[in-house]
Each structure stands twice: as structure tokens, then as C-alpha cells.
Amino acid sequence: MSISDYALAIEDLTVSFDGFKAVDGLNLYIEKDELRVIIGPNGAGKTTVLDLICGKTKSTDGSIMFMNKEMTKLAEHEIVHAGVGRKFQTPSIYENLTVYENLEVSYPKGRSVFGSIGFKCTQEVDARIKEIAKEVFLEEFLDMESALLSHGQKQWLEIAMLLIQDPQLLMLDEPVAGMSVKEREQTAELLKGICKGRSVLVIEHDMDFVASIADKVTVLHQGKILAEGDMKTVQNNPKVIEVYLGH
Ligand code: ADP
Numbered sequence: 001m002s003i004s005d006y007a008l009a010i011e012d013l014t015v016s017f018d019g020f021k022a023v024d025g026l027n028l029y030i031e032k033d034e035l036r037v038i039i040g041p042n043g044a045g046k047t048t049v050l051d052l053i054c055g056k057t058k059s060t061d062g063s064i065m066f067m068n069k070e071m072t073k074l075a076e077h078e079i080v081h082a083g084v085g086r087k088f089q090t091p092s093i094y095e096n097l098t099v100y101e102n103l104e105v106s107y108p109k110g111r112s113v114f115g116s117i118g119f120k121c122t123q124e125v126d127a128r129i130k131e132i133a134k135e136v137f138l139e140e141f142l143d144m145e146s147a148l149l150s151h152g153q154k155q156w157l158e159i160a161m162l163l164i165q166d167p168q169l170l171m172l173d174e175p176v177a178g179m180s181v182k183e184r185e186q187t188a189e190l191l192k193g194i195c196k197g198r199s200v201l202v203i204e205h206d207m208d209f210v211a212s213i214a215d216k217v218t219v220l221h222q223g224k225i226l227a228e229g230d231m232k233t234v235q236n237n238p239k240v241i242e243v244y245l246g247h
Pocket residue numbers: 017022040041042043044045046047048049
């Protein structure tokens with residue numbers, strides 16, 4: 001495969017905070033329709049990688065090609081516009097709005113050929129909201145005030161608010177933290193469904209969860225890749241056991 005075939009091609013990516021390299025010469029290639037999981041000890045640089053991709057942190061060196069377009073010099077909103085959606089660890093939903101209203105305000109503006117929100121467009125938005133709500137197990141909760149949702153349901157709502165914008169790359173930082181066993185299983189199903197037609201990049205600690213979703217796992221340690229491959233290969237890697245899994 002050549003670089004242009006990947007949805008995301010990161011090369012020699014480095015960020016230095018006062019001389020400390022949180023990400024150090026990283027090369028990472030993610031395919032279209034791939035669900036990649038990044039694991040590694042606390043402080044390995046996982047969240048910083050997502051910050052660099054979405055433009056929240058600017059790199060010191062290296063390249064981030066997304067859909068064959070260089071991202072490192074773009075502003076955050078331009079990166080969102082290019083098709084990158086990112087979910088942070090704490091959900092940022094509008095607690096006082098219903099599930100339906102949260103999805104409605106997240107629907108991308110100006111996509112309709114009618115320009116303004118007309119009748120036909122409203123129907124289109126309504127159908128899309130219901131479709132997405134079903135995908136994230138919230139179809140029964142559309143009229144509920146979001147504040148009343150469980151922690152897991154709030155996480156799903158935020159995923160839905162990103163999905164409705166149809167990103168080509170969706171990044172999730174520890175999406176199942178604080179979720180019940182049942183919610184974790186449902187989230188695994190959800191993630192396996194949404195990587196059809198887009199790339200998904202997930203940071204996660206729960207190894208059972210990682211095993212249930214990952215195509216490929218990247219282990220990060222001190223800003224560098226320690227190991228990469230399928231779950232089994234990575235789990236049996238002595239270096240990975242030493243710095244991460246053994247603890
Ligand atoms: P992880 O998500 O793998 O636990 P992080 O990416 O959050 O790790 O952090 C990696 C390292 O970079 C940590 O040592 C952290 O303190 C440091 N770091 C992250 N962001 C900044 C920043 N904006 N300024 C200074 N140091 C930072």
C-alpha cells in the first residue's frame with residue numbers, strides 16, 4: 001500500500017513540551033474502514049496523539065496526512081471540516097436539552113440544497129436523527145432531558161452527536177470508562193458498526209474491550225510505538241508485558 005491509500009498517514013510526528021517529547025517520531029497508518037486501538041501506560045502520549053490530529057496541540061515536527069491533505073498547519077475547525085470528529089473523555093452534551101434536541105443542534109448546517117431549513121429538509125433531519133439514535137441505543141429516549149440519562153447513555157449521545165456530522169475519522173478517548181458491563185458490550189457493538197465507511201481510532205485501557213473491537217492494536221510507550229499488530233501478537237510481546245500488561 002502507498003501512503004495515499006491510507007485514510008490517515010502520520011509520519012515522524014513529534015511534539016516537544018519544553019524539551020520533553022510527549023510524542024517522539026511517531027509513524028502511524030490507518031486504513032479506511034479500520035478500527036484501531038491505541039493502548040499504553042499513563043503518560044505514554046496517547047491523548048496527545050489525538051490532540052495533535054485534531055489540531056488542539058500543534059506539532060513540533062512531522063506530518064499528518066488525512067485523506068491526502070496535510071493537517072498540521074490547519075486550525076481546529078478546518079480539521080473538523082476535513083472530516084475529523086473527536087470525543088473527549090468527559091461528555092460535552094447539552095444537559096438541559098432532550099436527546100433529540102442535542103442531535104438536532106449537532107446536525108451539520110448548510111448541507112441541504114435548500115440552504116435554509118425548509119419542510120423537506122426538516123423531514124430529512126428528523127429521519128437522520130432517528131436513524132442515529134437507534135444506532136446508539138437511544139431511540140426510546142429521544143424526548144428525555146439529557147441530564148436524566150445514565151453515564152453510559154451520555155457517552156453514546158456524544159458519539160451520536162459526532163456521527164450525525166458523518167466524520168471520515170472518528171476518535172474516541174477511553175469511551176467505556178465508568179460504563180457498566182452491559183454498556184461496554186453495547187459500545188463494542190456500536191463501534192464495530194460505525195467503522196463501516198470510516199476510520200475509527202480508540203484509546204482504551206480495558207483489555208477485554210480492546211480484544212472485542214480491535215482490528216489492530218498500537219502500543220505507545222514514552223511517545224513511541226513499542227509494538228503493533230493483532231491483539232494476540234501484542235499481548236504476547238515481552239516488551240508490552242513488561243511496560244504495560246504486567247502491571
Ligand atoms: P496518556 O494519554 O498516554 O496518558 P498524555 O498524552 O496525556 O498521556 O501525556 C503524555 C505526556 O505529555 C505526559 O507526561 C503529560 O504530562 C505530558 N503533556 C501532555 N500535554 C502537555 C502539555 N500541553 N504541556 C506539557 N506537557 C504535556
